[in-house]
Structure formats: structure tokens, C-alpha cells
Amino acid sequence: MPPSNNNRQKNQNRGDPRMKKCEFCTKEIAYIDYKDYPSMKPFIDYFGNIRARYYSGVCLKHQKMLRLAVERARFLGFLAYRK
Numbered sequence: 251m252p253p254s255n256n257n258r259q260k261n262q263n264r265g266d267p268r269m270k271k272c273e274f275c276t277k278e279i280a281y282i283d284y285k286d287y288p289s290m291k292p293f294i295d296y297f298g299n300i301r302a303r304y305y306s307g308v309c310l311k312h313q314k315m316l317r318l319a320v321e322r323a324r325f326l327g328f329l330a331y332r333k
């Protein structure tokens with residue numbers, strides 16, 4: 251018996267970054283603090299850019315909050331604009 255279509259589809263979807271859930275939503279965070287570096291760190295890459303939602307899985311609401319927090323932190327010197 252050949253493998254069913256259901257199994258093949260499951261394998262194709264494995265590791266799709268879009269399937270991730272928003273980390274801030276799962277922790278029920280209402281506000282991202284610009285002074286809280288550890289909470290922002292996973293969403294910033296080596297060069298100091300904010301990771302795209304496609305890769306981090308953050309929802310639109312929290313991505314906007316994250317952007318504001320990172321921009322404030324950069325302005326105050328907590329984060330680098332560019333490494």
C-alpha cells in the first residue's frame with residue numbers, strides 16, 4: 251500500500267517557521283519593556299536588527315510593541331543600532 255497523502259503533507263509542513271506561536275501571547279505579556287533586554291534579545295539578530303515575524307513567529311500586535319521597545323532602547327543606548 252502506498253503512503254497516504256496525509257502523511258506526505260505532514261512531512262512537508264515540518265519545521266515551517268510560520269507554524270510557530272507568538273511567544274509574548276503564550277506568556278500573556280501586555281507590555282514589552284524597553285529596559286528588559288533578556289526578553290527582547292531572542293528577537294534581535296547578531297547585527298542588532300529586529301527579526302522578521304516570519305522567522306520569530308511573533309504576532310502583529312506584539313511585533314509593533316517589540317519595535318517600539320527596541321527603538322526606545324536604541325535611543326537610550328541600551329541596544330546597538332548596528333554591530
Ligand SMILES: [Zn+2]
Binds near residue numbers: 275311312
Ligand atoms: Zn503576540
